[in-house]
Amino acid sequence: MRMAAWLYLILAFGFIYLPVGTLVLFSFQDGTLPVPPFNGPSLQWYTEVLADDDITAALINSLVVAIGSSAVAVVLGFLAAYGLARHVLPGSAIMRGLLIAPLTVSYLIVGLGLLIVLNRTGIGLSLFTAGIGHVVINLPLAFAIIYASMGAQHENAERAARDLGASEAKVVLLVTAPMLAPTLAAAFFLSVTLSWDEFIIAFLLTRFDITLPVEIWSMLRSGLSPRLNAIGSVVFLISVTAVLILEFTVLRRRRS
């Protein structure tokens, strides 16, 4: 029975991590094909990737879009949550629903819709428009996370701040936002990871400057190469770093 449990555990984790492990392993392939047999470790593909200006440019573009769009999504999500949690507004249930509804719309539809609108208005496609697309998909998530943690215990601290002479802006900046710092950081990092490897919207809404997933896709069209494995490993490393930062700073502190 105990054996079966261990076997199940190994199979389950194998199922989840074997593809990633294979990808990372063959990024060190000494040869031109990322398939068995493994010919021994080599860093040649990493050297090549980091020397490739297109790839490093795409990587930086991705980071800029991820961080920029996430920051905007968190700020807008926070303001919406504050307004709806702290004030009695007409139709607030409908507004909450409309804010969260985009979560159910597929990225393809969001991307196509934005593409049509942008074409009509004559705004050229760029990293900026891809960023707009990412704000559209991340805002509902940021709003939902922040709204859920705006409890009544915070409300009394806000009342106390007002009672002590704080203006509404000071209440938000000095009391509400700092008290919600762990939640704001969680929403931000989650948005960053989602934006970081988002493909469809970035593909539809960029033209000359492209993000990393789009770059990888265009490279894939010329066939498999350990170069792609090396890029994938770098992307994976960055995602893992973001998750670890979240785990060790935000979630750890909240539990204590």
Add this chain to the structure above:
Amino acid sequence: MTASVRLNQLNHWFGPFHALRDISLEIEAGEYVTLLGPSGCGKTTLLSVLGGFIEPSQGTVFIADADMTSVAPAKRPTTTMFQDYALFPHMSLRDNVAFGLRMTGVGKAERHRKADDKLDLVGLKADGAKRPHELSGGQRQRVALARALAVEPDVLLLDEPLGALDLKLRRAMQDELKDIQRQVGTTFVHVTHDQEEAMAISDRIVVMNAGRIEDAGPPSRIYREPASLFAADFMGEMNHIPAQVGSAGAQTALTNLPAANLMSGAATVCIRPEAVRQDGKGIGLGDATVRDATFFGAYTRAHVIPTTAPDMVVVAHLPPTSLPETGAVLQLSVLPDDIRIFTKDTA
């Protein structure tokens, strides 16, 4: 800093619910006043009206003779100490206490100095760099007090400040609150449902019930000569003896009591358990049989059944030196000053 408060004919409705009914009250500068009553009696609503969190449907609020009825909390010379303390968890104690001064534009060095003074006042001078989560409940309560006092309000409003503390700590904090109030001289308005706390701490108690003021006065007067049956019961245990007021006085099953200036009709005679005597002084209440008696240290608590009214049970607090056995017959009496009679219209 201190100021008087004058409430004039306040009425407030929450939808159809009449939360405050014709509240008129004057509080002198530097007075320690307690609003006492059961939950839902309107005491917290009244405090919110004083603090500016609720604008009353009718009536006016004057603080230091200035009309404050529709002035926002931040612009009033009042601060509120909230029930859950509402400290800022992300700030040090010093920054918590200095927050109000920071909002009025006091420089950092100056406001930290003042914050340290206030922390010293509440006995937390050495802990200025700590965060609220490192403190015990009693300490948080002190920080909340220091923070509210740091802006030197004319009137400090305390919303059940001791409610979250255990009994022993609560009694200790009562003395401390009273002490601090004497030092700073600020007018304190304190909401509680604990009549012992109210008696220990207040210059004056305002007993509230169903949105009305039932009685207002010094603790000893309210305890000994309550203005209403509700106030009498709320301030402590009370024996109720049904009576009929007529030309011969108040007739009860035990005895006839003098009842001058009272409307004739059904009435209730009230006697505190500790006012029931067995030394024969005052007005005789006849014989009574002891049902049970328990030693409580400072007194002996006995349930006695009057011979002339076998359906009635009277609670008597007798001297601790006498522990009568069950079935013993006692001669009970009461001093005339210890009797209160409420006819239907005063109850």
